Amino acid sequence: xxxxxxxxxxxxxxxxxxxxxxxxxxxxxxxxxxxxxxxxxxxxxxxxxxxxxxxxxxxxxxxxxxxxxxxxxxxxxxxxxxxxxxxxxxxxxxxxxxxxxxxxxxxxxxxxxxxxxxxxxxxxxxxxxxxxxxxxxxxxxxxxxxxxxxxxxxxxxxxxxxxxxxxxxxxxxxxxxxxxxxxxxxxxxxxxxxxxxxxxxxxxxxxxxxxxxxxxxxxxxxxxxxxxxxxxxxxxxxxxxxxxxxxxxxxxxxxxxxxxxxxxxxxxxxxxxxxxxxxxxxxxxxxxxxxxxxxxxxxxxxxxxx
Numbered sequence: 129x130x131x132x133x134x135x136x137x138x139x140x141x142x143x144x145x146x147x148x149x150x151x152x153x154x155x156x157x158x159x160x161x162x163x164x165x166x167x168x169x170x171x172x173x174x175x176x177x178x179x180x181x182x183x184x185x186x187x188x189x190x191x192x193x194x195x196x197x198x199x200x201x202x203x204x205x206x207x208x209x210x211x212x213x214x215x216x217x218x219x220x221x222x223x224x225x226x227x228x229x230x231x232x233x234x235x236x237x238x239x240x241x242x243x244x245x246x247x248x249x250x251x252x253x254x255x256x257x258x259x260x261x262x263x264x265x266x267x268x269x270x271x272x273x274x275x276x277x278x279x280x281x282x283x284x285x286x287x288x289x290x291x292x293x294x295x296x297x298x299x300x301x302x303x304x305x306x307x308x309x310x311x312x313x314x315x316x317x318x319x320x321x322x323x324x325x326x327x328x329x330x331x332x333x334x335x336x337x338x339x340x341x342x343x344x345x346x347x348x349x350x351x352x353x354x355x356x357x358x359x360x361x362x363x364x365x366x367x368x369x370x371x372x373x374x375x376x377x378x379x380x381x382x383x384x385x386x387x388x389x390x391x392x393x394x395x396x397x398x399x400x401x402x403x404x405x406x407x408x409x410x411x412x413x414x415x416x417x418x419x420x421x422x423x424x425x426x427x428x429x430x431x432x433x434x
Contacts, residue, residue, distance in 0.1 A: 135163035137210030138218055141202035143171040145220040146180055153185050155223045167210055169202040200323035200332040207322055219308040223356040231353050232311045243316035243345025246305030247353035258296055262289050263303045269396040275403040302349040307333035309355050316345055330376040371427050401428045
């Protein structure tokens with residue numbers, strides 16, 4: 129018989145979101161084209177996700193990890209096991225509309241200079257999620273997640289970083305869409321490589337987008353394709369995500385800007401930590417509720433050593 133060439137590989141990293149996964153896959157069944165393969169990489173879920181796949185979605189390929197290997201590694205496992213000309217990274221907390229895949233694929237087919245395409249993400253009630261941001265630069269760590277964000281909420285840097293001049297309701301080229309729903313050309317992945325697994329949970333999509341840009345490819349945002357996204361369904365279950373975010377961001381800056389930039393990021397975090405200490409001590413002096421400094425101080429010292 130003829131060998132079916134796979135047009136599209138859908139890679140879904142999954143961690144303890146069984147009910148969302150079921151909805152995600154049912155929507156995908158309504159949207160998919162004939163030459164689609166679906167690969168779910170389960171990160172050691174304990175909620176029966178893998179049983180669900182075997183019983184209700186036998187055609188889905190399951191890669192089962194013993195433990196939670198993180199977002200970047202799970203995506204890489206799925207991408208390595210896939211064979212499609214295009215790869216769609218898809219989170220379990222999404223619902224793709226019936227014509228969504230076809231429209232995203234059609235864009236890449238028609239525009240050979242584009243390496244990736246992302247849809248508009250919307251809340252269940254249809255409101256647009258402002259998911260698109262500019263690439264972070266050396267000003268970003270100073271104005272974002274430090275006291276300066278509180279003191280100067282409308283600083284030029286935050287306006288630039290959050291793209292506040294744009295309502296995200298029209299189609300255009302973008303820097304770094306989130307990997308919650310991201311369609312990639314296989315050729316691009318072969319050229320720039322997969323996710324950097326040191327970026328365990330955060331900044332892996334920023335890093336990939338930057339490498340795609342540096343390799344000369346463009347990324348398109350298709351505002352006309354609306355995918356429902358139930359925000360942070362998995363991340364909210366991951367306890368220590370602030371410390372992980374800080375570590376992943378530090379790795380990103382060290383990788384793209386070098387050793388001095390990593391020291392700069394540590395200094396900006398030190399500024400935020402000092403501010404936290406002052407606020408808690410001041411609250412304590414006034415008999416107001418406050419957090420103990422110990423746990424945060426230990427995390428900060430561990431971060432300085434990373």
